[in-house]
Amino acid sequence: MIYRRLVRPLLFSLTRNDPEKAHELTVGLLRLLGGSAAFRAFADAAFAMHDTRLQREVCGIRFPNPVGLAGGFDKDGVAVPALAALGFGFIEAGTVTLRPQPGNPRPRVFRLPRSRAIINRMGFNNGGAEALAERLAGIWPPAVPVGVSLGKNKSTAEERAADDYCQALRLVHPHLDYFAVNVSSPNTPGLRNLQGRDVLDSLLAALQQTAAELAGEGTPKPLWVKIAPDLSHKQVAELLEVCAGRQVSGVIATNTTLARDGIRGAERILADEAGGLSGRPLSGRSRDMVAFIHKETGGSLPVIGVGGIMSADDALRMLDAGASLVQVYTGLIYRGIGLVKEINRALLQRQAAV
Numbered sequence: 001m002i003y004r005r006l007v008r009p010l011l012f013s014l015t016r017n018d019p020e021k022a023h024e025l026t027v028g029l030l031r032l033l034g035g036s037a038a039f040r041a042f043a044d045a046a047f048a049m050h051d052t053r054l055q056r057e058v059c060g061i062r063f064p065n066p067v068g069l070a071g072g073f074d075k076d077g078v079a080v081p082a083l084a085a086l087g088f089g090f091i092e093a094g095t096v097t098l099r100p101q102p103g104n105p106r107p108r109v110f111r112l113p114r115s116r117a118i119i120n121r122m123g124f125n126n127g128g129a130e131a132l133a134e135r136l137a138g139i140w141p142p143a144v145p146v147g148v149s150l151g152k153n154k155s156t157a158e159e160r161a162a163d164d165y166c167q168a169l170r171l172v173h174p175h176l177d178y179f180a181v182n183v184s185s186p187n188t189p190g191l192r193n194l195q196g197r198d199v200l201d202s203l204l205a206a207l208q209q210t211a212a213e214l215a216g217e218g219t220p221k222p223l224w225v226k227i228a229p230d231l232s233h234k235q236v237a238e239l240l241e242v243c244a245g246r247q248v249s250g251v252i253a254t255n256t257t258l259a260r261d262g263i264r265g266a267e268r269i270l271a272d273e274a275g276g277l278s279g280r281p282l283s284g285r286s287r288d289m290v291a292f293i294h295k296e297t298g299g300s301l302p303v304i305g306v307g308g309i310m311s312a313d314d315a316l317r318m319l320d321a322g323a324s325l326v327q328v329y330t331g332l333i334y335r336g337i338g339l340v341k342e343i344n345r346a347l348l349q350r351q352a353a354v
Contacts, residue, residue, distance in 0.1 A: 003336030012111065019118075020109040022333075027079050034082030047087035047337060049344045053351055056089070058302050058324045059222035059249045061145050061177050065089035067315065067343050070306050070327035071149035071180060071226070075126040077135045084143035087340040091142070092327065093132060094149030095182045098168040100128035101153055104187060108275070111333075112267040116310055117282075118330050120256070121187045121275030124151045129168035136175035145177040149226065151185065158190050158199070162206040169207060173214045178221055181207065184228035184255035186276045192228055197238050200225075204246040222249035229254035229285045229307060233292055240296055250302040252327070253289045257282055257307075279330040283308030287321050294322025310334060312346035319347075 015022040033039040054065035068090040069083055077093040084091060103125025110119040126132070129150075136146065150172075152164040169179060181203070183194035194203055204223070211220040225248055227239060243251060256276025263271050263281060286307025293303050305323030309315050310331040318326050331339050 003338065004334075008334070008336065012113070018107060018109075019111045020106065023073075023109070027074060030074075030079035030082040034079055034085075040081065040085040043082065043085040043087075047341050048085065049087060049341060049348070051344075051348060053348060054089070054344055056325060059178060059224075060219070061090075061222065063089040063145055063325065065344050066319070066325045066347070067340050068092060068304070068325055068327045069332075070329040071095050071147075071182065072122070073329055073332075075124075077132050077146075077148075080136070080142055080146060081139055086337050087344065088144060089325070090145040090147065090177075092147045092149055092180060093136070094126070094180070095124050095151040095185065096126050096129050096132045096148060096168060096172070097124050097151050097153045098129050098156075098164045098171075099153050100131070101125065101155075110270050110273050110275075112263060112270060112279070113334075115262060115264045115267050115279065115281060116330075116334050117263065117267075117277055117279035118333065119270060119273050119275045119277050121273075123154065123187045124185065129171040133171045133175055136172065140175045146175075147178040147180055147224070148172045148176045149180040149182045151182045151188065152191065152194075154188055158193060161194060162203050165203060166206050166210040169210055170214065173211075173221070176221065178224060178249070179211075180224040180226050180252055182226045182255070184226050186228070186256060186258050195227060195231065195235070195239060197242055200239065201242045201246065204242065204248060208246055224248070224250040224252050224304065226252035226255055227289075229257045229282060229289055230259065231289075236289070236292060237296055240293065240301070243301065244297075248301070250304055250324070251293055252304040252306060253293055254282070254286045254307045257285060259285070261285075278307065279334070280308055280310050283310065283314055287318055290318060290323050291321040309343075311339070312343045315343040316346060316350065 071092040104123035152161045256278045260271040290305045302324040305318035306327035
């Protein structure tokens with residue numbers, strides 16, 4: 001309530017001309033606070049829910065609760081200690097690329113408050129896989145499972161993409177519980193081409209081989225594939241065939257959309273801005289994709305539902321559609337960190353009512 005009535009209006013007002021500054025301020029503050037044991041203890045007491053009934057085991061990983069932070073919020077893993085204390089069941093760092101890159105020119109983030117949405121064209125701005133690996137090494141093991149989302153550098157040709165992904169994986173592999181392959185961001189030219197059957201099959205084969213080498217005699221770490229919400233059911237079915245053939249551990253559905261449905265009123269003027277749309281307009285699209293994947297695979301492939309989760313009800317509906325876990329991001333911008341506890345409380349209330 002305090003966030004929605006006081007913090008959000010103030011933050012939105014101060015960063016009206018450049019919404020990305022709000023993100024930078026938030027991550028910077030969390031980075032600073034994460035080093036304080038007192039803050040972590042306070043955050044844990046205020047936001048975390050240590051109830052065994054919330055635990056989920058997915059892909060051999062035990063999650064304290066099913067609500068995770070989506071990739072894109074903490075690209076460089078600077079805020080993981082603070083985030084781990086704020087009630088999340090898992091955190092996904094990245095998307096990180098092999099080499100550092102600045103991303104696309106600013107402005108590249110646009111708020112649509114009436115539509116409860118965001119348009120972004122960040123372009124994988126990050127400090128590179130080596131820097132992320134060093135940072136995660138300094139806090140490993142974390143309080144909750146941590147995954148890393150991998151992407152390719154903008155300057156890397158499509159035919160060399162697998163080299164980027166595999167080299168980045170080698171750097172961060174010792175310091176992650178799972179890794180996600182981002183082939184669906186609309187903000188890196190040609191990246192979504194990697195979702196095609198033959199190209200994706202080749203990429204996943206290279207990554208699985210690398211993961212097996214890094215695991216040695218142990219079990220390779222889970223590989224999740226993050227897909228776009230703009231694929232047709234036929235395209236998704238083909239993608240799932242590839243995932244099954246390569247024994248992919250899970251699918252993250254979905255990334256941001258190029259569609260502009262659900263933008264309200266005067267905010268339609270922003271519809272022509274390039275980038276991916278997230279938030280409320282994506283809710284139904286992502287949930288339908290999760291339901292399709294769950295049905296298509298007979299529930300055999302774990303699905304991580306993300307996109308348009310703006311309330312506890314959205315999260316419950318996503319889980320009902322077949323998601324094993326959910327991730328939030330844009331919902332945090334409009335609802336605040338209390339959204340995570342709200343979702344977990346709703347899950348407990350549902351269990352108690354059964």
